[in-house]
Amino acid sequence: MTLFHYLKYFLFHAIGLLALTMLMAGGVWVTVGLIAVLAIYMVGDAVCGDDTATPKLQHTGILTVQLWMALPLLSAIVLAFVWSVSPGDALGLGALVQQFTGHDAIAMRDAAHWGHHVSGVVLTGLMIGMIGTIPAHELTHRTWDPVSMLVGRWLLAFSFDTVFAIEHVYGHHRYVSTTEDPATAPRGRNVYFHVLASTIKGNISAWKIEQKRLKRAGHGVLTPFNAVIRGHLMSVLLVGAAAWLGGAQAAAWFVACALWGKALLEIVNYMEHYGMVRDPATPVQPRHSWNTNKRISSWTMFNLTRHSHHHAQGEVPYQDLKPFPDAPMMIGGYLTTIAVAMVPPLWHKLMTPKVLAWDRDHASAAERELARQANRDSHIPAMVTAG
Template sequence: MMLFHYLKFFFFHLIGLCSIAALLAGGHWISIGLFTVLGIYIIGDALCGDDTSTPKYKRPQILTFQLWMALPLLAFIVFSAVWSASSSDFAGFGAMVTSATGYDVLSAREHTTFGHHISGVLLAGLMIGLIGTITGHELTHRTWDPASMVIGRWLLAFSFDTVFSIEHVYGHHRYVSTTEDPATAPRGRNVYAHIVISTLKGNLSAWRIEQRRLKRKGKLALSPSNAVIRGHLMSLALVAAAYGIGGLEGMLYFIACGLWGKSLLEIVNYMEHYGMVRNPETPVQPRHSWNTNKRISSWTMFNLTRHSHHHAQGEVPYQDLKPFPEAPMMISGYLTTIVIAMIPPLWHRLMTPKVLDWDHNFASTEERKLASKANAESGIPELASRVPSQPKVA
């Protein structure tokens, strides 16, 4: 049974390999691959219930190596995506695959329609988010481990977001659920506005954090020591690699995939802390994050789902996070909630009762006052007309 608890976190590798197969198969297989991945998450989370297991792992190094494996896997996924959109056969890759499998991937690519290429962008961008950003998030929290930090930042570079390793760790975790946190969406904001606002403010916050760090070391902000600049150069190197593999069309395809992957991160930020309030001078508690324990999301996202514990103790490795079933819960698993967040009227219809419940059952006395102000400014009549009642927790 313990072996299964190690193996379950390798499920995301299988999803990545299936995505590669779909991208190389071309044509309708790309769209089938996209909808298969969406179905695994949305239907799987709906049918498979919650995972609240908390096993003790005696060989955590296996799980760390598993995280490191995400980098070559994502590189191959993105290579396959860029190749699928180009008109050349870089290094004879297509001819080699055709010879090895008997399936003519070159012919399949020629007959891939624009609509299926859109599916390819969505699929590859989804993999950048799942395999790149989520794994990069876990690894860049391990500030004591240089190898994990380097691998994590390269994973984040695929979504043009290496600044996440700075702002998230040293900014977001300090100011989460406050008005000072770019990633926390206030009540009433829609997800599309949040993607833009959080991206711009997050980059500015990362620059300021790095500027302060360099000043303490007596170094200039505009120097090779600046991790923000180095990070953007890493992403630029990937853009150049995409150009080398697939020409202008391959480069533009990669940029579209990366921007979609970055957007997914901001959608996740949006739904993890939407409407939460907190005095930045008070400690972060499990109640300051929306949590979920859906089984498929948990297994394939390295327990990112257990977000309440992660924010209460950000240094805890993913395999040791606790489920906190008593924490405020998301609408469903991650991909399901992402889809709902992208439909603002549906999102507000489902989340407004949850926000009001948070005010009543989770907010402290001070937070009730902050919630009342947030409700009045939300622009949502159901919130603006409500004054939080006496909380059940202090």
């Protein structure tokens, strides 16, 4: 049984391999792949229930390697997508597929409807968010491990978001659920506005944090020591590689995938912390983040779902995070909640009762006062009435 708890996290890699296979198959298979991934998460979370097990796993090296494996996997997925929108047979990948499988991938790709390219962008951006950002989130918390930090930053480069390794660890975790945190969406905010606001404010926050670090270290801001500048150059290098493989058109398609992957991160930030308030004098506790224990999301996202424990103790590795079933719960699993968040009227209809219940059941006396002000500012009628 213990072996199973190591193997279950390989479901993450199986989803990535499915996406990779469908992108290389081309044409309608790309759309089939997108539908399959969405179904695995949404239907799987709906029927498979919650995972509340927290076994003690001794072989932590295996668990770390599982995270590192995300980088070659994501690189292969993005390469397959770039090939799928390139005019030629970049690196001879199509010929290689035909040689080993007999499948004429080039013909399928070239005959594809434009809609399948859109499916490819959605699927690849989803993989950048999942195969890239999720393990990077875990790895960049390991500030004592240079290999994990390097792998994590390269994974983030695919979504043009290496600043996440700075702002998330040193900013977001300090200010979460307060007005100082760019990633915490105030009550009533639209998710699409939040994507823009959190991105801009997060980059500004990361720049300020890095400025202070460089000053303490005795380095100038506009130097190679600046991790913000180095990180953005990593992303530029990836765009250049896409252009080298498939020309300007392929590079533009890749940029679309990267921006969608970045947007997904901010949508996730939105749903993990929407409407939360915290007295800045109070330490971060499990009640200050939305949680979910859905089994498929947990197994394929390295327990990112157990967000309440993660914010209470950010240094705890993913395999040791506890489910906290009494923490405030999201609408469903991650992709289901993402889908709901992208429909603002539905989101506010479902989340307003949850937020008001949080005020009643989880908030401290000081936080109830903050909540009353947040409700008045929300412009959501039910919240304004609640006061």
